[in-house]
Amino acid sequence: MVSQSKTPAPEPSTTNMPSAPPAVKGVAKTLAQHHKAVIGFLLGFFLVLLLYTFLSGQLVSSEDAIVRAVTQQSTAAVHTDQDGRTTSPTSPTSTSSNTTQDNLEGKNTERSSQPAVNDEASDKMEEDLIRQDIDQAGTKNGTNHKPGAPRKPICDLSDPRYDICEISGDARTMGTNRTILYVPPVGERGLADDSHEWSIRDQSRKYLEYINKVTVRSLDAQAAPGCTSRHAVPAVVFAMNGLTSNPWHDFSDVLIPLFITTRVYEGEVQFLVSDLQPWFVDKYRLILTNLSRYDIVDFNQDSGVRCYPHITVGLRSHRDLGIDPARTPRNYTMLDFRLYIREVYSLPPAGVDIPFKESSMQRRPRAMLINRGRTRKFVNFQEIAAAVVAAGFEVVPVEPRRDLSIEEFSRVVDSCDVLVGAHGAGLTNFFFLRTNAVMLQVVPWGHMEHPSMVFYGGPAREMRLRDVEYSIAAEESTLYDKYGKDHPAIRDPESIHKQGWQFGMKYYWIEQDIKLNVTRFAPTLQQVLQMLRG
Structure with missing residues (x-):
């Protein structure tokens, strides 16, 4: 029978109807498959449309969130203070009154809330x-x-x-x-x-x-x-x-x-x-x-x-x-720091040569001779100063004090070509020297070459200063007269250091002063003079 087809049934007959031919059955099957395909297509299209709508909503929400974040950031970046002035987050709107x-x-x-231009x-x-x-x-x-x-x-x-x-x-x-x-x-x-x-x-x-x-x-x-x-x-x-x-x-x-x-x-x-x-x-x-x-x-x-x-x-x-x-x-770098310090104290900029070469007048190079007040001081300071003059320098003798004005003292150091002193805090004034000036460090007895290089020599070279070191002999240390040549502090400094840092500190940093042999020291002064003239 073909009752499955949507084609209207013929009027009933009193005679017996013959069976449907095979061709009619094929048409009915094709129509059924087509019907299923259409329904499948419509269902798939509906699902795709639904998915698209959902994703679009998520994207819009994300965009809205981004817009809100940017708006909030912009609002925070510029605001108006109580006086109606526009300020930025880096503007100094509040400062200390407990100063x-x-x-x-x-x-x-106490400072007022003035806006800064940045x-x-x-x-x-x-x-x-x-x-x-x-x-x-x-x-x-x-x-x-x-x-x-x-x-x-x-x-x-x-x-x-x-x-x-x-x-x-x-x-x-x-x-x-x-x-x-x-x-x-x-x-x-x-x-x-x-x-x-x-x-x-x-x-x-x-x-x-x-x-x-x-x-x-x-x-x-x-x-x-x-x-x-x-x-x-x-x-x-x-x-x-x-x-x-x-x-x-x-x-x-x-x-x-x-x-x-x-x-x-x-x-x-x-x-x-x-x-x-x-x-x-x-x-x-x-x-x-x-x-x-x-x-x-x-x-x-x-x-x-x-x-x-x-x-x-x-x-x-x-x-x-x-x-x-x-x-x-x-x-x-340390060079940046030295130039920064010189700028802070209004000293000549980096392009200005050392005073000895920068001056148009014929004069001797200036050597600042620092004498420590307590430990590692020069016990024959006047003899050393005379030797420096004899070598061809103008001497600026200094005994640093805690109450010394850095503003004034920095200009004195800047006017010198050489800074001479025993290993110690006075050499820290090398920050005020000009590029290519010389730091002449007198290294005390007791295997002090390494700390002298680490604490002063290395930083000086990093700051484009010229570092010269003079290591004293045992006889130039007051420890020699105090303990004698056979004492371990004189004969074997390494044995002192092996006992602990406090022993090295006791002998070589605290107890020791320096009696410089000016004859032995003279070649080092000539070396410095040639460096400045070169």
């Missing part, structure tokens, strides 16, 4: 460098960070010289408690490790026990103290105590690490100083005020809660009185 100047002079030096490209580059530095620190941190996890306070304790913490976002200070807090944003609350806490020494020598520690920890916004002041620039927390008061340590432990850590900010950073030393601030005021345009905060005495977008706790340090360019944001 070093207050402590030293009893004056109120180069946007330079600001972005600095932010990228700082962010990259923070990310690199995160890879060294001993805590476990999962991809996509919210950023937490990052304290890197892996360096053998220093510990350092970097906090970005809502960073708050509690100076009287020596505490820095990180408050996670709303979307990250409950995700940050609130129990994680670090205590570090906020200077460049992490194992110097008499530097007090600063605590860094996370704290939920509900438990965090409210801000008493908000600041648009980053902050750096560091200690001024330790081995400071010795010029070598002033530079090696604080000023060079501070340069490494903060120079990239171009002055747009505030210093929060724990264990503040007023004499240090007064002595190095020009350097400190050049690295930061903002008032120094006495952190230990600061009772307020300051809020910053970024806080660094501690100072980076690469080696004693040295800089590793590969570890600085802009590949700074």
Whole structure:
């Protein structure tokens, strides 16, 4: 029968109908298959349309989210202060009223919220460098960070010289408690490790026990103290105590690490100083005020809660009185630091030759002869000065004092072609010498050649100064007269050093003075004179 077909049935007949031919059956089968294909096509098309609609909605949502994020970022990048002025995130909208100047002079030096005019490209580059530095620190941190996890306070304790913490976002200070807090944003609350806490020494020598520690920890916004002041620039927390008061340590432990850590900010950073030393601030005021345009905060005495977008706790340090360019944001070198110091003290720029060659007048090269006040001093200082004059130099005799004005003394050093002195802190004045000037280091007895090179000779060469070293003979040491030629300190210095650093310190750094043999010293002076004339 063909009743399956949609073709109307014929009128019934009284006669018997014959069976449908095979051709009719084939047509019916083809029509059925076509019907199924059409239904399948329509169903597939509907599913594709449904999937397309779903994906389009997701893409639109993602685009909306991106637009919202960009809008929020743009809104945060430029805002209007209470006086209707437009400011950027790097503008100094709030500064310290509890300042070093207050402590030293009893004056109120609070700054007004004046907007700063910044180069946007330079600001972005600095932010990228700082962010990259923070990310690199995160890879060294001993805590476990999962991809996509919210950023937490990052304290890197892996360096053998220093510990350092970097906090970005809502960073708050509690100076009287020596505490820095990180408050996670709303979307990250409950995700940050609130129990994680670090205590570090906020200077460049992490194992110097008499530097007090600063605590860094996370704290939920509900438990965090409210801000008493908000600041648009980053902050750096560091200690001024330790081995400071010795010029070598002033530079090696604080000023060079501070340069490494903060120079990239171009002055747009505030210093929060724990264990503040007023004499240090007064002595190095020009350097400190050049690295930061903002008032120094006495952190230990600061009772307020300051809020910053970024806080660094501690100072980076690469080696004693040295800089590793590969570890600085802009590949700074010791030469960069020396030229920076000369610029700060308004000394002639790098292109100006040494005074002996720069002067149009015929004159002798000038040699500054430094005499130490206590240990490793020249006991025959006047005889040495006369020998330097006899060799063809003009002598500038100096006995450095702690109260000596660096501004004035730097100009005296700059006027000299040679800096002569025994191994010791007085040679730190080589920062004020011009390129190609000579540092003549008198090396005391007792296998002191290595520390002399590490602490002064190497840095001098890195700063494009010429380093000459004169190692004294045993007879030129006062230890020879005090103990005799057969004492191990004279006969076998290495045996003294093997007993421990304190024994070498006792004999060769503390007890020893120098009685220079001027006849033996004369060829070295001639060597220096030829270098200057060459």
